[in-house]
Amino acid sequence: MSRTEAIEAYKTAHKRGMKTYRDDVEHGRYPYPKVLDEILDGRPIAGRIELGICTVPVECVAGIANAGRRTAFSTDFMPLLEPDTEFGVKWIALCEAHLDEGIRDPIRCYEYYGKFYVQEGNKRYSVLRAFDAPTVTASVLRIVPAYTDDPETRLYYEFLEFYHVSRMYAIQFTKPGQYRKLIAALGFEPDEVWTDEQRARVQSAYMLFCDATKRLTLPKDVSVPDAFVAWLSAYTLDDLKTLTDEQLLASLKASAAEPNAAVTVATETAPSGKGMLSRIYDAMFLPTHLHAAFIHEYAPENSGWIRAHETGRLFAQEALAGKVETRAYVVSETQSADALFEQAVQDGAQVIFATTVSLIASCRRAAAAHPNVKILNCSVAMPYPGMRTYYSRIYESKFLAGVIAGACSHSDRIGYVAAAPIFGVPAGINAFSLGARLVNPRAVVKLRWSCVESDPFAALLKDGVDVISNRELFAPEKPQPPFGLIRIHADGTQEALAAPYWNWGAFYEKLLSDILTGHWEDERANGTNTAVNYWWGLKSNVIGITLSDKLPEGIRTLTNTLKQSIIEDRLDPFRRVMSDQDGIVRSEGDRRLSPEEILHMDWLSDTVEGEIPQFDEILPMAQSIVRLIGVYRDTIPPVKDGPIL
Numbered sequence: 001m002s003r004t005e006a007i008e009a010y011k012t013a014h015k016r017g018m019k020t021y022r023d024d025v026e027h028g029r030y031p032y033p034k035v036l037d038e039i040l041d042g043r044p045i046a047g048r049i050e051l052g053i054c055t056v057p058v059e060c061v062a063g064i065a066n067a068g069r070r071t072a073f074s075t076d077f078m079p080l081l082e083p084d085t086e087f088g089v090k091w092i093a094l095c096e097a098h099l100d101e102g103i104r105d106p107i108r109c110y111e112y113y114g115k116f117y118v119q120e121g122n123k124r125y126s127v128l129r130a131f132d133a134p135t136v137t138a139s140v141l142r143i144v145p146a147y148t149d150d151p152e153t154r155l156y157y158e159f160l161e162f163y164h165v166s167r168m169y170a171i172q173f174t175k176p177g178q179y180r181k182l183i184a185a186l187g188f189e190p191d192e193v194w195t196d197e198q199r200a201r202v203q204s205a206y207m208l209f210c211d212a213t214k215r216l217t218l219p220k221d222v223s224v225p226d227a228f229v230a231w232l233s234a235y236t237l238d239d240l241k242t243l244t245d246e247q248l249l250a251s252l253k254a255s256a257a258e259p260n261a262a263v264t265v266a267t268e269t270a271p272s273g274k275g276m277l278s279r280i281y282d283a284m285f286l287p288t289h290l291h292a293a294f295i296h297e298y299a300p301e302n303s304g305w306i307r308a309h310e311t312g313r314l315f316a317q318e319a320l321a322g323k324v325e326t327r328a329y330v331v332s333e334t335q336s337a338d339a340l341f342e343q344a345v346q347d348g349a350q351v352i353f354a355t356t357v358s359l360i361a362s363c364r365r366a367a368a369a370h371p372n373v374k375i376l377n378c379s380v381a382m383p384y385p386g387m388r389t390y391y392s393r394i395y396e397s398k399f400l401a402g403v404i405a406g407a408c409s410h411s412d413r414i415g416y417v418a419a420a421p422i423f424g425v426p427a428g429i430n431a432f433s434l435g436a437r438l439v440n441p442r443a444v445v446k447l448r449w450s451c452v453e454s455d456p457f458a459a460l461l462k463d464g465v466d467v468i469s470n471r472e473l474f475a476p477e478k479p480q481p482p483f484g485l486i487r488i489h490a491d492g493t494q495e496a497l498a499a500p501y502w503n504w505g506a507f508y509e510k511l512l513s514d515i516l517t518g519h520w521e522d523e524r525a526n527g528t529n530t531a532v533n534y535w536w537g538l539k540s541n542v543i544g545i546t547l548s549d550k551l552p553e554g555i556r557t558l559t560n561t562l563k564q565s566i567i568e569d570r571l572d573p574f575r576r577v578m579s580d581q582d583g584i585v586r587s588e589g590d591r592r593l594s595p596e597e598i599l600h601m602d603w604l605s606d607t608v609e610g611e612i613p614q615f616d617e618i619l620p621m622a623q624s625i626v627r628l629i630g631v632y633r634d635t636i637p638p639v640k641d642g643p644i645l
Contacts, residue, residue, distance in 0.1 A: 054138055054167075061117075171228070298330070357625060414469070434607065482494075
């Protein structure tokens, strides 16, 4: 019976091969497998390495080693010769053996730039391909190209580093940096060699992922491996086994476009006016009442940051009484963030705010599972179209604080305590230093960090500073040390001068009002595949600066005048000639920096003395947020014994 089946299998494979051949000819493509000897002709080789027996994905086989038998196969390795030829008889015999007991002998291949070229076993490979085998066992000899600086070779050398630890060919990227991201997502050290069990688990999960992607269309510029890395930033390998088909497809759609997703930065609140047709549409379809949930990582009594957001929630609820109801949920040992998102949806939440960046993965999972719920995370520079993020342009207030510091310092030495090197922080440091220089050309800002081992205040006092900028206030209130801008008197006493602050109540009131008036939907219509980051500033009243009653009247007047100039868009703190600490001119002063340039600043102005700390210098308690939104997050080594493996 297997003989008859083998003959029929050959006829089917031959028919497939002829179809591929005709299609290639019609479209002007070469209709036979590529030949390695011809590809290598004249190319410099760095060496040859015997890899032994490997599991090779069939889609990685690109051709044959030499020109012999080239015309016997189509480009997809289906047979082109008739069944009664010597070639056809041998193919059928191999197929019969495969149907009886399986093909066990490995083929012999050369590997070059991650692609395979069959030296021995062309017909065996063709039989396996005809039966849609996902992989083939092969004895592999790697041909290593000489290193050059061209993109293809640099990317291949990245792959060689990845293969050294993983021994995997199934995952190959087309863009640099992705191998490192994958290793980080899987929780390995860059040089940690995977065990057989770990390799098998990743390969199995990746095959499940590939199978799932066949049920939806990925964007043209997103490969399956890229989508896999993006998906792993919110899910684990085990989720591939537990998610239903519907949930898995929803999660894939939410993450598929993310590797290259654009981020629209909304720098101000939406305009209030709308046309007649828009008003009629709004009256028919917009909600008249909203249920908003706030998910906190910590209890408000244990965190000033959370307490400020909770105060903002209550303010917005009161300001929008009769239109908005809110409810707060707090993560605990008994209720995870994911469980609270589900609970909030079950409780009728139409909008969910997650008030810390560390909840981003839960936000993404909830957004995939509940696409009709509006989900926001308090963070910046997160390119996830399925949800939105929000923060504030606190650097505008920092600029004003710098003006006050420059005017009040008698030593020209001003201290600045920064929290952690995350997106937006370098912009605040640079804006502060530029503000100080605006009123005092001799001012020097000495930078220290609270996220490292040493005491930043003690270090600054040793440097002889007489004014120090410490953490901003989480809510609008009178400044008191140790927050805000502090003057250090000769006797060691401290006096508050001013403090930048966040005004989360104003933000939540405005954002919820925008949803009620339809501006959320307007932004969705203008960019369906674009992530939105709300990044409002002084003009929207979501940040500000509070001034001490003891501040000299002249400095108070100057500060308020400059503040009004920023609000009226007549003054931009960064529209001036700027150079970094290496002397590189970052701005000629003839244009405004884009929101992306400001958010992604990873350099310090030449008016600053100090540097951005390396990741291994940062205290463990601060490393988690730096991993998520650090200015150098893509270069941070992965977590040892991470959550996935």
